[in-house]
Amino acid sequence: MALLEPRGGEAGTVVEILRVFSHASTRPCLVRTTDGRLYVLKLAGAGPGPRGLLIEYLALRFAKLLGAPVPDAKPLLLPHGFPWMVGTDEFDEMIQRSFGWNLGVGFIPDTEPVAAVDLGLDDTASLLTIAEADCFLHNVDRPRSNPNLLRGVCGKLHAIDFDACLYFDRALAGRLPASFTLPGTHLLEGTMTRIEGKTLDPDLPASWLAEVPPAWIDAAGREVSAIANALATYVRHWNATCPDRTHTG
Ligand SMILES: Nc1ncnc2c1ncn2[C@@H]1O[C@H](COP(=O)(O)OP(=O)(O)O)[C@@H](O)[C@H]1O
Ligand SMILES: [Mg+2]
Known part of the structure; x- marks a missing residue:
């Protein structure tokens, strides 16, 4: 159930984790997807969980329509068994809890x-x-x-x-x-x-x-x-x- 593709959405898959935003409370990380794009990945295994991802995804869509300067976002697949690449053991455990669908927020460079x-x-x-x-x-x-x-x-x-x-x-x-x-x-x-x-x-x-x-x-x-x-x-x-x-x- 958890790995079914989002209906109607263009699937994106994480291929590389480049760095962890360790100053942030939910430890998002910078990732690259199959199409070479960069996203800030907010993880299902972090505190707010998948419900928090749903809330943030919908909120970003509402905010954009209301004219606020917000990044685009889409669900991204973190394949099961994704290998350790960066961060501490604790972060790796969070990655393992996050196999499946996470929220990719379009990375804004030079901010x-x-x-x-x-x-x-x-x-x-x-x-x-x-x-x-x-x-x-x-x-x-x-x-x-x-x-x-x-x-x-x-x-x-x-x-x-x-x-x-x-x-x-x-x-x-x-x-x-x-x-x-x-x-x-x-x-x-x-x-x-x-x-x-x-x-x-x-x-x-x-x-x-x-x-x-x-x-x-x-x-x-x-x-x-x-x-x-x-x-x-x-x-x-x-x-x-x-x-x-x-x-x-
Ligand atoms: N779209 C983005 N583009 C560039 N950097 C970002 C983006 N979103 C988040 N970041 C970086 O990641 C950090 C944490 O993101 P944030 O959404 O505030 O996570 P948290 O819910 O953990 O506080 C930010 O302080 C910023 O450094
Ligand atoms: Mg924050």
Whole structure:
């Protein structure tokens, strides 16, 4: 079951692990796939597990539609018995727990992590879109102490790390917020005077779920149709909470 290909998705397979991001809490690693592309691989064997991968995959798709500067992502297959290449014994154990489908986040070359104090006026437009996405997703992992932002060439900001977003649990539990606000610990809480207000197509999550490995759905503990319906209801609620929202098209 766990190794079935995601339906409708173009399969990618890891052929090389180049380095471990050992400063990060879930120990993602830089990998190369059969087609020669580089990805940051977030592992099913790390703390948030396959459910966290599903949450992050869907979150990145929502965030992109809301205009936030986020990398593309896709499920990647780590073949069973993949040989030890880098890192400690502990990391190798995590790799062994991760044989099967993991989340490949498109690697953005030549970036540096951004500290909150390094954000300036030129970043305002990007930060507005990131705030809007985090508001929809209820992302609790963008505090001042760890903004999960990268700065790339020409100073462009990129938002990463969406495995700690609460939209998924809220949607599945039917807990729809009276109004969408940033979490109290968020880097931008209280600083954004205006959020643009884009609507989303409630049918999109169903099409994205068709590309998701069955093991991730199993970890969510609900049928695909139940997850799609819950997310569609959540999206409709988002669309309805601001009457002058413009459609993303
Ligand atoms: N798309 C990316 N491109 C380049 N580097 C990345 C990318 N995503 C993550 N990284 C690097 O990996 C580190 C950990 O990624 P992150 O998603 O924050 O993982 P964690 O959930 O473990 O905190 C980042 O601090 C950054 O150095
Ligand atoms: Mg992080």
